[in-house]
Amino acid sequence: MMENENDLSFVDGIETLKSQRDAVVLAHNYQPPEIQEIADLVGDSFALSKEAANLRQNVIVFCGVSFMAESAKILSPQKTVLLPAKDAGCPLAESITAEQLRRARAEHPDAAAVSYINTSAAVKAESDICCTSSNAVRVVQSVPEKEVLFVPDRNLASYVAEQVPEKRILAWGGECIVHSRTTAEQVRQMRPAHPDALLLVHPEVPAEVRRLADFTGSTAQLLDYVEESDRKDFIIGTEMGVLEEMRFRRPDAHFTMLAGNLLCVNMKKTSLKKVRDVLLHMDNEVMVPEPVRKKAFLSLNRMLHV
Ligand code: SF4
Known part of the structure; x- marks a missing residue:
């Protein structure tokens, strides 16, 4: 959440620089709330990369981790893709x-x-x-x-x-070092306190947790499930950043995280200052060698035709 004058001046700076640089800001669902708030689009990694290819802007600021920015570059080789948190990798x-x-x-x-x-x-x-x-x-x-x-x-x-x-x-x-922190024991301890809650998990959780869940799905599928459900109580087994969008879609519902440590430190490396700075200096550009990009594009393209 934006709390101080610094944050607001970064937001002003980002807005001004976005039009000067012909840029669009994309944020993954696991990004900090203040980054999701200022983003032009929020979503899961591949949906964002696909959307980016169709946008008119020439500069993509990808608030996420490096493989996500690479995917955007694979699909939009003519565009400049910037990663605000240069050291945001993904151990998986x-x-x-x-x-x-x-x-x-x-x-x-x-x-x-x-x-x-x-x-x-x-x-x-x-x-x-x-x-x-x-x-x-x-x-x-x-x-x-x-x-x-x-x-x-x-x-x-x-x-x-x-x-x-x-x-x-x-x-x-x-x-995934985040999803693998969930355990069947956490589920067993959580259930009695939330007898009416549905347990929703991402398929990156261990099989023992998935088998105890009421629904397993990707980030987008979990969000759709919550939106369409007539239930009001949910236990969430995925990265805590999704709560922002879940609460937006279902302000009447109650969400409890399966564990308190489901937070990806790499995803939280993005800050408003880093987004402002990357637009100011136009650095941290993501590059993929063209022979690699072409082959990776084929693998992604085959998926799109399934
Ligand atoms: S939550 Fe973090 S560690 Fe896990 S897959 Fe996503 S980026 Fe990688």
Whole structure:
């Protein structure tokens, strides 16, 4: 939330610079509330990248982590993509390198390589097709191969394996350091105090938590679920940044986080000052080498046709 004069002067600066630079500010749902408030668009990573490609502005300020800004660059190579928090990485995306994926593919030559959107451009370039948490099941169903090398999130892989039993899923061992903090014990302790609440979780949570949930879905699917539900009490098993949009869509509902530590420090590295500064100096530009970008684009494009 914006609290002081400094914040307000940064907001004024951002507004002025946005028109001077022909820029648009995009924010992921896990960004701090004050960043979501000033953003032109808020959403999940791939939806934002797709929208950015259709916007008239030439400069995209992507408030998120580096793989998200890379995805925007892959889809909009002619645009300048800036990442306000230069050091905002994602440990899940960093859990696999392009070289590791090449080696895994060599060990499993008959498997299709499906990479989650939470990967670097270089890993996407080495994959057959990408997926998001919304479409992972459909993407895996769509590939002709019986064996699928699914990278990097092992919890999403386990969810997909349960939904698509006809395929053999070979899961990489990566995990989101935030979602993996949830446990079945937290659910058991939480339920008696909220007997009427529905537990909603992201598929990046461990399987033991997912199996106790009332609904599992991507960020966008969780938000739609909350909006359309006639229930008023929810326990949330995903990054706490989604509460901003959930409360906006359902001001009458009550939300309780499954655990108090579901906060991604990388997502919270963005500040109003950093957004202002990146527009002022036009630095922290995200670059993807053209041969890598072209191959990564093919993997993303195949997903769009599923
Ligand atoms: S919430 Fe998890 S997957 Fe998302 S950026 Fe943070 S560490 Fe990566």
